[in-house]
Amino acid sequence: MSPDPVFELPAQCVTPTAAPIVIDNGSFQTRAGWAAPAAEFDSPRLLFRSVAARSRGAARSETQIGNDIPNLEPLRWLLKSQFDRNVVVNFEIQELILDYVFTHLGLSSEGSVEHPILMTEAPCNPLHCRQMMSELLFECYRVPFVSYGVDGLYSFYHNNNQRNLQRPNTGIILSSGYHCSHILPVVNGRLDALNSKRVNVAGSQAASYLQRLLQLKYPGHLAAITLSRMEELLHGHSYAAVDYHEELEKWRCPEFYEREVHRIQLPFSGKVPGGCVSAEERQERRAQQLRRLQEINTRRREEKLQQDQERLDRFLAIQELLEDGLLDQFHKSLMELNMDSAEELQSYINKLQLAVEQGRLKLLQSDGGEGKMENCHNFSPLYGATPAFNMAEYHQLFVGTERLRCPEILFQPSLIGEDQMGLMETLQYVLARYTPEQQEALVSNVFLTGGNMQHPGMKERVERELLALRPFQSHFKVTMATRPGLDAWYGARDWALEHPAAAGAEGWISRQDYEEKGGEYLSEHCASNVFVPMKLAKPVPVRPAEPPAALQTLTGASAASATVTVAPAPSLSSDSADVNMAAS
Amino acid sequence: MASQIPITVRAQPPTASAAAVRGKKRPGSPAVSGVQQAAVNSSISGSKKKKPPLTVTPATQTQITAVETVVEMKTVGSVDSTPTTTETVVKAPPFKDNTFMHSGIGGAAAGKKNRTWKNLKQILALERTLPWKLNDPNYYNIDAPPSLKPAKKYSDISGLPANYTDPQTKLRFTSSEEFSYIRLLPTDVVTGYLTLRKATCIVP
Numbered sequence: 124m125s126p127d128p129v130f131e132l133p134a135q136c137v138t139p140t141a142a143p144i145v146i147d148n149g150s151f152q153t154r155a156g157w158a159a160p161a162a163e164f165d166s167p168r169l170l171f172r173s174v175a176a177r178s179r180g181a182a183r184s185e186t187q188i189g190n191d192i193p194n195l196e197p198l199r200w201l202l203k204s205q206f207d208r209n210v211v212v213n214f215e216i217q218e219l220i221l222d223y224v225f226t227h228l229g230l231s232s233e234g235s236v237e238h239p240i241l242m243t244e245a246p247c248n249p250l251h252c253r254q255m256m257s258e259l260l261f262e263c264y265r266v267p268f269v270s271y272g273v274d275g276l277y278s279f280y281h282n283n284n285q286r287n288l289q290r291p292n293t294g295i296i297l298s299s300g301y302h303c304s305h306i307l308p309v310v311n312g313r314l315d316a317l318n319s320k321r322v323n324v325a326g327s328q329a330a331s332y333l334q335r336l337l338q339l340k341y342p343g344h345l346a347a348i349t350l351s352r353m354e355e356l357l358h359g360h361s362y363a364a365v366d367y368h369e370e371l372e373k374w375r376c377p378e379f380y381e382r383e384v385h386r387i388q389l390p391f392s393g394k395v396p397g398g399c400v401s402a403e404e405r406q407e408r409r410a411q412q413l414r415r416l417q418e419i420n421t422r423r424r425e426e427k428l429q430q431d432q433e434r435l436d437r438f439l440a441i442q443e444l445l446e447d448g449l450l451d452q453f454h455k456s457l458m459e460l461n462m463d464s465a466e467e468l469q470s471y472i473n474k475l476q477l478a479v480e481q482g483r484l485k486l487l488q489s490d491g492g493e494g495k496m497e498n499c500h501n502f503s504p505l506y507g508a509t510p511a512f513n514m515a516e517y518h519q520l521f522v523g524t525e526r527l528r529c530p531e532i533l534f535q536p537s538l539i540g541e542d543q544m545g546l547m548e549t550l551q552y553v554l555a556r557y558t559p560e561q562q563e564a565l566v567s568n569v570f571l572t573g574g575n576m577q578h579p580g581m582k583e584r585v586e587r588e589l590l591a592l593r594p595f596q597s598h599f600k601v602t603m604a605t606r607p608g609l610d611a612w613y614g615a616r617d618w619a620l621e622h623p624a625a626a627g628a629e630g631w632i633s634r635q636d637y638e639e640k641g642g643e644y645l646s647e648h649c650a651s652n653v654f655v656p657m658k659l660a661k662p663v664p665v666r667p668a669e670p671p672a673a674l675q676t677l678t679g680a681s682a683a684s685a686t687v688t689v690a691p692a693p694s695l696s697s698d699s700a701d702v703n704m705a706a707s
Numbered sequence: 708m709a710s711q712i713p714i715t716v717r718a719q720p721p722t723a724s725a726a727a728v729r730g731k732k733r734p735g736s737p738a739v740s741g742v743q744q745a746a747v748n749s750s751i752s753g754s755k756k757k758k759p760p761l762t763v764t765p766a767t768q769t770q771i772t773a774v775e776t777v778v779e780m781k782t783v784g785s786v787d788s789t790p791t792t793t794e795t796v797v798k799a800p801p802f803k804d805n806t807f808m809h810s811g812i813g814g815a816a817a818g819k820k821n822r823t824w825k826n827l828k829q830i831l832a833l834e835r836t837l838p839w840k841l842n843d844p845n846y847y848n849i850d851a852p853p854s855l856k857p858a859k860k861y862s863d864i865s866g867l868p869a870n871y872t873d874p875q876t877k878l879r880f881t882s883s884e885e886f887s888y889i890r891l892l893p894t895d896v897v898t899g900y901l902t903l904r905k906a907t908c909i910v911p
């Protein structure tokens with residue numbers, strides 16, 4: 124990835140009115156650019172992965188963002204994203220990303236960003252997250268106006284304009300991104316949020332599934348099978364089957380396999396597979412181990428033999444004592460040996476003599492045996508021929524049915540163990556909540572968007588499954604976005620051009636709105652979430668003595684003690700009593 | 708109230724503003740200020756450069772802040788770094804307000820303890836406590852329900868429809884070649900395949 128240039132701030136984006144900056148804040152990629160009518164602003168200026176590489180300790184200041192990182196893999200463990208699933212939770216990193224965006228767009232105004240900002244958010248974005256985002260934009264960057272919208276809806280808006288469909292539009296959007304896929308029904312130009320559904324399977328799950336499959340198939344290449352390479356494979360070499368079982372049957376046939384399998388050549392690594400080349404080494408090692416064991420055995424036998432011999436000698440000496448007639452000494456030694464009579468001594472002597480003889484025999488045998496073994500070993504290297512080893516082939520990955528299985532997890536999450544419904548089953552569930560007339564209207568404009576929908580064959584698959592779901596001979600139409608990954612940005616830009624920012628304009632939140640109605644306020648428009656007004660207690664810092672249980676309990680406590688007397692501050696803290704805080 | 712707090716306010720104009728004092732800007736950053744924290748914990752450090760009065764600085768008589776600004780951004784020392792921290796390597800972008808601190812990280816009073824951001828689970832848990840009505844859409848309402856159709860079985864090795872399951876390893880397979888391949892697999896690969904399907908059994 125080559126680093127992004129720092130663009131010059133174009134004059135027409137400042138005068139006569141400050142042009143809005145459109146930021147499509149995706150969990151995979153961030154796309155940012157100007158919303159200005161001229162042709163040069165037709166595409167997003169900045170397109171980069173939404174990651175920041177932050178190392179710990181002293182190097183923390185050298186954070187690299189997006190395209191500043193030439194290669195993601197060495198820094199994989201340092202990469203952090205502001206997202207948790209499809210929702211922004213880490214606003215420090217969001218701040219870093221916004222800094223990057225504004226710097227590279229050429230902004231240099233002091234103390235504030237003077238352009239209205241249009242950002243995308245998740246469908247049914249939690250209020251806390253919107254509050255934090257608004258706080259970041261209004262307090263830190265002092266933007267004049269902010270607008271939030273859903274990326275799938277912007278894409279829908281853009282494509283409907285392109286197709287000159289009459290407004291207000293009705294349709295159902297299947298949007299599949301990096302972390303989640305959504306089903307968003309749009310009725311008369313507004314999102315029907317209550318009937319929307321989200322399936323937690325999308326691009327990132329497909330990439331990690333592919334990675335695990337290949338790592339298990341090729342355990343020797345564990346480190347070489349990286350997520351970046353998997354994403355390449357997914358984007359370039361995978362496809363969605365129109366009929367999954369039929370397609371799998373095709374893969375059974377060896378000719379089909381030979382034609383369709385994709386051989387991926389990994390870069391050379393010095394690693395040698397454990398076992399192929401060093402057959403001789405293995406034999407050598409085995410021989411060595413055997414020899415060692417035998418040596419130990421013989422040594423042990425020798426020692427035992429020696430001990431027995433010594434004991435035998437002692438006993439014999441004592442017997443001689445008896446024969447010589449030194450009875451007293453004889454009895455004394457017998458007592459020392461803990462024996463009672465001469466017969467016992469004799470039996471011990473006999474046993475020992477037997478044992479000594481056997482030991483000697485065994486030693487002789489093993490010596491002879493060892494000699495034989497060594498002869499054997501000398502022969503084997505002559506006869507053993509190592510098979511011809513192809514280093515290039517060893518570093519090849521054969522990607523066959525995996526090409527088909529990974530996009531399939533969107534339709535059958537049970538492949539990865541998720542028990543949620545797949546995309547089409549969820550669509551059926553959503554449609555069932557409408558009357559048949561509404562269903563007809565919705566299904567006549569099925570719209571596919573999102574980066575994960577770019578697999579070849581997705582549209583045909585959706586059409587085939589929809590045919591199975593809908594009543595006999597009913598009509599439906601499926602459209603794919605013209606640029607599934609980028610259309611959200613284009614749609615947002617179109618919307619911004621058609622709805623210029625002004626105080627009180629539909630869809631725009633002004634600084635005053637933010638201060639009066641709080642950070643979680645949303646101004647609804649045709650491509651936005653539904654706003655359910657709910658007073659979120661604004662976190663107010665409390666005296667340090669108070670132990671913070673939760674943010675909201677903090678404000679509760681502080682509100683109770685009426686510390687806040689800031690005049691234009693939203694009187695949210697006093698309203699916090701309304702909020703049902705279970706924690707307090 | 709204010710008197711209880713040992714404040715070391717440094718001549719700030721008592722401009723009341725909407726912004727409340729936020730928590731630390733970056734954990735461990737010398738940009739952290741919040742004088743009440745300085746009083747409470749010695750974790751605040753860093754060379755602080757005072758910027759001319761900023762409108763955002765909230766300084767009501769009850770609020771504590773003498774928000775010190777630092778030409779900040781990228782210099783971060785450890786939390787307990789000495790006041791002689793390095794000056795900024797990278798100059799802060801001009802278009803932002805340098806006194807800004809997120810309120811999200813546990814609040815000013817949290818000090819060292821609540822420095823991490825809430826993750827999605829915690830945010831959703833907080834959301835659940837709000838007074839939603841039955842028909843309000845929110846993030847966890849729109850989760851798709853569990854599937855009503857029985858899951859189809861596919862081979863763990865090749866992905867083809869599987870009719871058989873190995874009783875020893877519990878892996879699914881389609882043919883005898885696959886079966887012999889399964890029987891030769893090391894245990895970690897077997898566990899890997901089962902984990903992919905979320906079929907690993909905790910009870911042996």
